[in-house]
Amino acid sequence: MEEKSVRKRREDDQSIQSNEAKTTNLQKQVGLISGICIIVGTVIGSGIFVSPKSVLSNVNAVGPCLIIWSTCGIVATLGALCFAELGTMITKSGGEYPYLMEAFGPIPAYLFSWTSLIVTKPSSFAIICLSFAEYVAVPFYGNCKPPQLVVKCLAAAVIMVITTVNSLSVKLGSYVQNFFTAAKLVIVAIIIISGIVLLAQGKTKNFENSFEDASISVGSISLAFYNGLWAYDGWNQLNYITEELENPYRNLPLAIIIGIPLVTVFYVLMNISYFTVMTSTELLQSQAVAVTFGDRVLYPASWIVPLFVAFSTIGAANGTCFTAGRLVYVAGREGHMLKMLSYISVKRLTPAPAIIFYGIIAILYIIPGDINTLINYFSFASWFFYGLTVVGLIVMRFTKKDRKRPIKVPVFIPILVTFISIYLVLAPIITNPELPYLYCVLFVLSGLLFYLLFVHNKFSWVQKISKPITMHLQMLMEVVPPEEDLN
Template sequence: MGIKDPSSTSAIEKMDNDSGKIHLKQELGLISAVSMIAGTMIGSGIFMSPQWVLYYMGSPGASLLIWAACGLLAMLGALSYAELGTVIKESGGEYIYILRNVGPLPAFLLVYSSVIVVRPASIAVVSLSFAEYVVAAFFSDCSSPQVVLKCTAVTCVLVLGIINCLNVRLAMSIMNFFTAAKLIVLVVIIVGGVVLLVKGNTQVLQNAFENTAVGFGPVGVAFYQGLWSYDGWNNLNYMTEELKNPEVNLPRAVMIAIPLVTCIYLLANISYFAAMTPQELLTSDAVAISWGLKVLGTWTWIISLGVALSTFGSANGTLFSGGRVCYKAAMEGHLPDALSMIHVKRLTPSPALIFTCIMSIIMIIPGDFSSIVNFFSFTAWLFYGTTIAGLIYMKIKKPDIPRPYKVPIIIPVIVLIASVYLVLAPVIDSPQMAYLYVVLFILSGVIIYIPVIHYKWSPGWFHSITLHLQLLLQVAPTDKND
């Protein structure tokens, strides 16, 4: 039994009066699916990552190529996932695909990394982005203090955690409202860029590839920063069971949403370059606000407010889905039973959400935007590659499986090669102990898996803690066989 991901119109449809079981509906149509992908992808990245892509690539022209290539890679990856989603019609994304194609141990390592590092890091990054734009309004003449930034980010996580634990429909309403806000802000930025170009502000683009950086590592890290803005291209696969006619709507939604987002990102970046020199963009703590000061003057507060709303909404959606990944894994027996429980009255997976909030706050305390994105991307693409390898295995070893939607094998092969590159490029070009720590952390999951998952070892006191948490949080287990 699963719970809807953030784009669903209602996370839990109702409690059956006769059986007391929780049921979900297939209520996501094509329009909702497109909105879900685009709304999740457009978060904080387009307002924060442009300066870092430029930093690693060295020139506006090369930066735009990276943004376009990231969109293409997201498209190819999403098309590959569309085939997986129409063959394995279960919610859960990479976790379920690896569980069914590769095995329980790799699936456990994925969810072990996801709930402790990847998802919390994602929430931490978006919350820090929110803090940047909120705090910048009060420190316009100097850099924002790190203590203030991190306290604001922590407050953001706590508020969203309370909202998501209290009411699913409220969390969904907030997400829809803030999705509209981010689209309005991007339209303003794009239109402003068009006006500047018409007026002749094209000097930056005339020598677009001057000072371009070359090298195995810089391109890989630039991809990390760009792909962060495209994260969410696979989010529809987390709710395949709630998608109407997934054989048709899943691939169609991908083909509409991702090219649309790619065009928006390219136009927004061109607008940034039309308004600012590369040096100005690199020294900006909040790119969209710097753009606003150049183009809108005293009306810059509109951009500041809009981007803050956008990042707040993005953090809400990421927390929502992060809690559901944690909940889904607990339902499969790969996480403590307490995380698979829901509030008896509010019907929200509050234990999983609380756990995700705690881990996100821990990630906020020591991290900064760039390092967290690199850490997140390194881990995420390791498992994306594993998932795609499972698809290639299915296409070669199980060619007779019914496939309502099918991609040429060259597409997942390209995505797999790109995944290997994105994992290895920064390590080879600039070896750091941090990457070794990541690998060791992932492999440390084996120590937990063998006794706890494989041999089902559970001390008596653990069951006692679970019972006390049930009473404290007012939660109850759900029927795992529903």
């Protein structure tokens, strides 16, 4: 009896010590395979299946088109290597946010979070879910276009499901990401293998004189790069969850080195496959390139393509939600958003308030009509912040020489990425100046007003209003500030 009593007391002591050690920090639950899946699953969305014609339309020839796709992959890899150095030097979640904070201080970091959280991230999430909804709804309406109300309601439902999954568990969100990444790799493999078989059978006619009638100019190349790099967007997503990566010094760079070149190879081979069955003119006339490919090559099993494109789209949406929620969380933790958004679920150890806030903003973007135009004009703002972040890397080589750098890329790489970013920001504005670019700049700068009112000055009346609301929401959602002991 005494032995049992002593053993039970030891077990109780161990349990207490375990509970004491467990705090409400984000847990390191994302391994190498999940990290690769997040990169591949977020980058490969609906774009490569639906409209690679956006690149072709600017260069008008097969040869330059394939070169653009390859070069975009190289640019994305170089940018990701710069972010790998930043991510292993500053092991905080939130992507560009903590790097801009360390390099330039709070104002550039706040402007990044302001632009990302209010427009670019949630509206991208909304567009991905709308694309998924359209693919799912089309078969039920035959040759008719599905009603917008049905598409929007279905997209909102998908956002709520994905938000719930990622709020409940980090591991569950990772499992969902892994499953849908595997599903999209199946259709990628089917398209690539089909293309290789057709090439082996001698279907090479569309590659003859592949540079003939090409439209090459500074403006056309910049716009082609713009569209190509949009398809690669997401190459920096792993930096948003650095705090949840197992062994980030090893897994962050390794996932980048494996994931992005893998995507590049997939993109180039898929474009080659498309051109084996479609001429440039036919590809430009196609509404959904992968579906047209499936109708011509996989018939009567062509239904596989829309199904797996839907899987691919929802996988990209899940990856976007998984990573962008962490940006909201870090901004809240730094006091640049509502403090409540930095709280962590006591039971689930997930940044649930941040993820839910992100989902609500995304649903609001579904209500208006087409927001693709808005995203196109804001993509240049994204590259502005990419470039500024890489400049921050160069600056910190001088201002923070003593910081530990497990990875240190050759200095010519960040310099090259900086010049590429400047080119991508300025070229579209110079070649095709339009007022929406000005509106975008004004919106970004309007963040300074909110920074002065709610972050820098911290008016007492704002705190008086937010404190009781925060307290009630905290009890309702069972969340606490990070690093607070569970006991």
